[in-house]
Amino acid sequence: MKDPICGMNVNDSSKFRSSYNGREYFFCSIACKQSFDKNPGAYAKGK
Numbered sequence: 811m812k813d814p815i816c817g818m819n820v821n822d823s824s825k826f827r828s829s830y831n832g833r834e835y836f837f838c839s840i841a842c843k844q845s846f847d848k849n850p851g852a853y854a855k856g857k
């Protein structure tokens with residue numbers, strides 16, 4: 811998995827995660843998760 815915010819590889823056991831449009835996204839840190847949560851449409855690419 812890739813953190814959509816910073817592009818780092820993260821594994822899917824990361825505790826920083828969000829669901830958007832039926833997909834689950836994983837983050838390296840709470841800061842990346844919060845950035846995503848503020849504006850998920852800007853980061854969640856593809857369908």
Ligand SMILES: [Zn+2]
Nearest residue numbers: 813816838842
């Ligand atoms: Zn990150």
